[in-house]
Amino acid sequence: MILSSCSKKCEHQNIIIDKGYAATCTDSGLTDGSHCKDCGEILEAQVVIEALGHKEKEAFGVAPSCTEPGLTPEIYCEVCNKILKSQEVIDPLGHHYVEDLAVSPTCTKPGLTKGSHCETCGKVFVAQEEIAMVDHKVIEDPMVAPTCTKPGLTQGSHCETCGKVLIAQEEIAPLGHKVVEDPMVAPNDLWMRSNRRFPLWGLWWGNR
Incomplete structure (x- = not known):
């Protein structure tokens, strides 16, 4: 018995590669697959790859000033660069x-x-x-006369409000002692002086 050619099993000699494609932020992709050119049998099925979704990134905004408007940050996808949220104007703040x-x-x-x-x-x-600054309120500091043992002070002045010395008082040296010699007194003079002070005693002494 001779077998019909249609009952013969395909050996898949002519394989066709079904090229896949990458998924994007918004569209799904497919993996690579293959099928037989002769019989059409799928040898490796292509699998759907889900869309990746956007990867958000925020661009710098511009802060408003008292007189100039600002801008909110712009949000975009760093993969496909699609702008997801546009910048919006921020009103000037106004002066404080x-x-x-x-x-x-x-x-x-x-x-x-x-x-x-x-x-x-x-x-x-x-x-x-x-x-401008106001004038000092002048208070006079009186002179202090020196003595034999203690120094004195020259006349000066200061401000009653802030205490600043306007004219500094200077020290005057002590005068020192002024030595005066007492004259020598003779004994007879002493006797005469005693007689004057004690006349009765002097008479009694003279009558001896």
Whole structure:
């Protein structure tokens, strides 16, 4: 008996490679596969690869200032570069006014007038002006006369408000003792002086 050729099993001599393709962020892919050219039998089935999905990345935004608008960050896919979220405009912040208080002048430091500026950007709206220092309130420090043993002081002055010495007092050296010699007294003079002080005693002494 002769077998028909149609009953003969295909030996898959002519294999066709079914080329796959990679998945993308939004589209699925396929693995490589193969089939027989002669009989069409699938030798290796192609498998679907799911879409990868976007890999988000945030671009830098621009911060708004007091007078200039800003921009929100842009979000894009770092694989396919598709913009996922566009930048949006942020309104300017506007100035934040701060009052600069006046400073009274003293005898050692100048003062300042009242002013104002923006706390955020530092812009000055009303500049503070310098106020000249006030004069010292002068108090005289009286002179102290020196003595034989203690030094003295020259006249000086200081400020009653801040205590600053305006004219420093200088020390005056002690005068030292002024030696005076007592004159020598003769014995007869002493006797005469005693007689004057004690006349009765002198008479009694003379009558002896």
